[in-house]
Amino acid sequence: MELLMALVVLAAILVLAFFRASIWSWLLAVVVLVPVAGIVYRISADAMQVIFGIVAAAVVVLGVPYLRRRLVSYPVLIIFRKILPQVSQTEQEALDAGTVWWDGELFSGNPDWYKLIHLPKPVLSEGEESFLEREVEELCAMVDDWDVTHVRQDLSPEAWQFIKDKGFFGMIIPKEYGGLGFSALAHSAVVAKLASRSATLTVTAMVPNSLGPAELLLHYGTQQQKDQYLPRLAKGLDIPCFALTGPFAGSDAGAIPDSGIVCHGEFNGQKVLGIRLNWEKRYITLAPVATLLGLAFKLYDPDRLAGGETNCGITLALIPTDTPGVKIGRRHFPLNSAFQNGPTQGKDVFIPMDYIIGGAARIGQGWRMLMECLSAGRGISLPSSATGSCKMAARTSGAYARVRKQFKLPIGKFEGVEEALARIGGNLYVMDAARLMTAVAIDLGEKPSVVSAIVKYHCTERGRIVANDAMDVHGGKGICLGPNNYLGRGYQQVPIGITVEGANILTRSMIIFGQGAIRAHPYVLKEIRAAHDTSNGWRALRDFDAAFFAHIGFTMSNAVRSLLFGLGNGRGIAVPLVVNERYYQKLTRYSAAFALMADAAMLVLGGSLKRREKISARLGDILSLLYLCSAALKRFEDDGRPPEDLPLLHWAMQDALYRIQMAFDGVLRNFPSRIAARILRTFIFPLGMCLAPPSDKLGHEVATLLMQPGEARDRLTSGMYLPDDMDDAVAALEVALHSTLECEPLQARVEEARKAHLAGKVMALDDLERIAEARNNGVIRPEEAILLERDYELRRKVIMVDDFAPEELRAGH
Numbered sequence: 143m144e145l146l147m148a149l150v151v152l153a154a155i156l157v158l159a160f161f162r163a164s165i166w167s168w169l170l171a172v173v174v175l176v177p178v179a180g181i182v183y184r185i186s187a188d189a190m191q192v193i194f195g196i197v198a199a200a201v202v203v204l205g206v207p208y209l210r211r212r213l214v215s216y217p218v219l220i221i222f223r224k225i226l227p228q229v230s231q232t233e234q235e236a237l238d239a240g241t242v243w244w245d246g247e248l249f250s251g252n253p254d255w256y257k258l259i260h261l262p263k264p265v266l267s268e269g270e271e272s273f274l275e276r277e278v279e280e281l282c283a284m285v286d287d288w289d290v291t292h293v294r295q296d297l298s299p300e301a302w303q304f305i306k307d308k309g310f311f312g313m314i315i316p317k318e319y320g321g322l323g324f325s326a327l328a329h330s331a332v333v334a335k336l337a338s339r340s341a342t343l344t345v346t347a348m349v350p351n352s353l354g355p356a357e358l359l360l361h362y363g364t365q366q367q368k369d370q371y372l373p374r375l376a377k378g379l380d381i382p383c384f385a386l387t388g389p390f391a392g393s394d395a396g397a398i399p400d401s402g403i404v405c406h407g408e409f410n411g412q413k414v415l416g417i418r419l420n421w422e423k424r425y426i427t428l429a430p431v432a433t434l435l436g437l438a439f440k441l442y443d444p445d446r447l448a449g450g451e452t453n454c455g456i457t458l459a460l461i462p463t464d465t466p467g468v469k470i471g472r473r474h475f476p477l478n479s480a481f482q483n484g485p486t487q488g489k490d491v492f493i494p495m496d497y498i499i500g501g502a503a504r505i506g507q508g509w510r511m512l513m514e515c516l517s518a519g520r521g522i523s524l525p526s527s528a529t530g531s532c533k534m535a536a537r538t539s540g541a542y543a544r545v546r547k548q549f550k551l552p553i554g555k556f557e558g559v560e561e562a563l564a565r566i567g568g569n570l571y572v573m574d575a576a577r578l579m580t581a582v583a584i585d586l587g588e589k590p591s592v593v594s595a596i597v598k599y600h601c602t603e604r605g606r607i608v609a610n611d612a613m614d615v616h617g618g619k620g621i622c623l624g625p626n627n628y629l630g631r632g633y634q635q636v637p638i639g640i641t642v643e644g645a646n647i648l649t650r651s652m653i654i655f656g657q658g659a660i661r662a663h664p665y666v667l668k669e670i671r672a673a674h675d676t677s678n679g680w681r682a683l684r685d686f687d688a689a690f691f692a693h694i695g696f697t698m699s700n701a702v703r704s705l706l707f708g709l710g711n712g713r714g715i716a717v718p719l720v721v722n723e724r725y726y727q728k729l730t731r732y733s734a735a736f737a738l739m740a741d742a743a744m745l746v747l748g749g750s751l752k753r754r755e756k757i758s759a760r761l762g763d764i765l766s767l768l769y770l771c772s773a774a775l776k777r778f779e780d781d782g783r784p785p786e787d788l789p790l791l792h793w794a795m796q797d798a799l800y801r802i803q804m805a806f807d808g809v810l811r812n813f814p815s816r817i818a819a820r821i822l823r824t825f826i827f828p829l830g831m832c833l834a835p836p837s838d839k840l841g842h843e844v845a846t847l848l849m850q851p852g853e854a855r856d857r858l859t860s861g862m863y864l865p866d867d868m869d870d871a872v873a874a875l876e877v878a879l880h881s882t883l884e885c886e887p888l889q890a891r892v893e894e895a896r897k898a899h900l901a902g903k904v905m906a907l908d909d910l911e912r913i914a915e916a917r918n919n920g921v922i923r924p925e926e927a928i929l930l931e932r933d934y935e936l937r938r939k940v941i942m943v944d945d946f947a948p949e950e951l952r953a954g955h
């Protein structure tokens with residue numbers, strides 16, 4: 143009987159916690175179970191009186207909101223205010239920027255998979271499709287990356303003109319201003335396609351559409367500024383750049399020393415109120431050729447001429463580069479890429495007040511404006527360019543691994559190479575899935591700041607893995623630069639994507655979980671807001687009380703769910719689909735565990751979590767991987783569940799789930815409180831860690847898929863530029879792949895006949911001589927010999943690398 147009672151109490155706790163029962167449900171359970179327990183355990187009447195007293199007090203204190211707030215929530219609020227980390231103005235503005243989207247579901251511990259599955263499919267409009275097939279195709283064909291990066295160190299004048307004329311600089315500008323008015327999805331598709339051709343081309347076309355004058359004007363510009371600049375930017379009549387970074391403010395961009403002082407000055411022959419500016423910026427893309435400089439600076443108004451504060455904060459202005467005192471023109475040389483990038487300086491440059499983006503009303507709002515734009519834009523540019531270049535790397539690596547033979551076998555058949563190919567395929571699948579899902583979210587009006595940091599970081603990091611693997615698969619062919627090398631420059635330029643729009647180490651260690659924990663958590667932001675609300679003490683206490691008790695219920699629920707789900711590795715969790723049901727279940731399991739872990743980390747580490755970057759980074763990895771898995775599953779559904787893609791999906795999911803498990807393990811191993819770590823481990827891994835990385839067999843399937851033409855390979859690399867000019871190395875490789883597969887049976891016949899014929903004799907012949915011998919001996923027909931000769935020529939073309947006379951290697955030759 144006692145045991146049964148204990149089980150009933152345990153079951154009640156689990157059920158109430160699991161379903162996030164209200165305080166009243168808990169109190170009711172206590173009121174019912176305590177007397178029954180008293181009888182079952184034969185507790186003395188005196189003891190029962192004491193227990194009843196405690197229960198009654200608890201019911202009154204917790205059940206009467208006024209008392210609960212005064213006696214419980216108020217002391218907690220006081221402590222909370224003390225341990226709340228100091229948040230700088232710039233951090234606060236970054237936190238306030240953007241929206242919470244699927245990251246909120248992942249933080250909830252119980253993602254709504256119906257919501258995910260019912261997100262719209264990524265579909266381009268007819269006009270957007272046509273632009274990709276015509277204008278983008280034409281531009282790609284126009285650009286020879288070797289000519290760009292080695293010979294000219296710039297795009298050709300024809301390519302520049304084409305970019306301007308066809309509106310590439312105005313992809314995000316609405317049609318009413320003469321722009322293309324593209325969706326985020328189309329914008330992303332254009333960037334990805336360009337990136338499969340040339341990094342220089344991509345950056346040049348991409349930057350005016352990412353964080354810069356056009357986007358800032360669209361969101362914050364005055365009507366007069368929009369009318370003046372947007373049509374010119376759309377047609378490339380103005381070349382924009384945006385200058386935030388300087389020598390002493392890189393990642394900590396809020397610390398820019400560049401300044402503007404409000405004062406009177408002369409402008410166009412008249413005395414006007416304006417700003418005297420001084421700046422020193424570097425790394426600014428398009429600055430050397432810009433006609434319109436977007437500038438971030440700190441504005442001061444010592445004489446209060448603008449009528450506000452003396453210390454106004456970060457402000458943004460648009461300055462024509464022919465304004466006296468603006469210096470541009472010198473170039474940096476970023477890893478042999480030839481996009482225009484350089485420093486800019488200004489000394490005592492006077493501009494009128496209406497150069498401020500949004501006019502005087504926007505004084506001091508610069509940082510918030512930048513963060514808001516970044517929260518969407520960061521989800522497009524770098525993820526798309528990384529994915530585009532990886533599509534090219536994947537397609538060529540698969541083909542090359544099939545065409546190139548060593549030890550009488552295609553190199554892709556060796557297990558070591560297979561491993562690299564599997565990583566290329568699996569990573570690319572998930573990168574593209576994340577790119578697409580994020581673009582769809584942006585088109586739905588989201589500005590998903592945490593999600594955009596996730597895709598920026600993970601697409602560029604996975605891009606780095608793919609670039610490395612592709613280089614390894616190609617061996618010397620990837621290393622020797624020249625017109626026939628389609629990989630080397632992309633490999634060289636990988637660190638650019640890693641560094642810009644939030645350098646990756648910082649993004650992983652500070653931003654993803656740091657912002658996510660506050661923004662996407664269902665209660666933390668509410669608690670923080672209530673704690674900061676000092677203007678109305680009663681309201682603050684009421685809001686804090688509501689959030690705090692909901693938070694307790696949330697944490698208890700996640701603890702119980704994490705434990706129960708862990709016992710069955712997610713089995714039994716209700717999910718919407720039977721296809722890949724186990725993946726959805728495991729993700730729900732880890733989402734609950736993540737929510738628990740996040741709460742525990744915030745509780746134990748408090749404000750110091752900000753400095754514990756390694757813990758924060760691993761928690762960010764878990765959140766990110768949950769997002770990437772969601773995107774992979776969504777992609778598989780959107781693609782119509784093609785069975786041929788299953789190896790890619792399985793590889794992506796198994797790799798990510800394994801990494802999620804290891805990230806938890808990393809947090810737990812390094813968690814500062816050992817007791818808390820042990821308890822958490824019991825809740826998260828009650829039966830230990832059971833996930834393994836993708837098997838060798840699965841890796842083999844992915845590699846095989848990359849090495850042969852087929853729907854899965856086409857889908858994986860869809861949207862990349864595929865040249866058809868046989869002088870182009872990528873085009874030749876594609877043809878060589880088909881030829882290799884077609885000729886393989888013939889090759890085998892020739893080899894077998896030779897073996898039988900020679901029977902122990904050693905006769906060294908090159909490939910062409912063998913073909914001739916086989917034809918002469920009647921082993922193959924003349925037309926088959928022609929096929930084999932062509933195949934030999936194709937393979938040779940693909941394998942050969944460029945060589946140069948010494949003087950030809952001089953830059954500019």
Ligand SMILES: Cc1cc2nc3c(=O)[nH]c(=O)nc-3n(C[C@H](O)[C@H](O)[C@H](O)COP(=O)(O)OP(=O)(O)OC[C@H]3O[C@@H](n4cnc5c(N)ncnc54)[C@H](O)[C@@H]3O)c2cc1C
Pocket residue numbers: 383384385386387391392393394424425426427428476483638641642643644645646647648649651652755
């Ligand atoms: C090719 C190129 C183009 C660019 N284009 C533009 C442009 O058009 N406009 C513009 O304004 N800027 C531009 N940038 C600047 C770019 O945004 C910065 O380079 C970037 O913000 C990093 O600054 P930094 O290079 O000074 O590195 P640093 O800030 O010195 O960082 C160095 C390393 O320290 C890490 N780090 C720094 N702080 C932390 C922290 N708290 N925690 C963990 N790690 C940290 C970073 O992640 C990085 O790995 C460009 C840069 C390049 C290279």
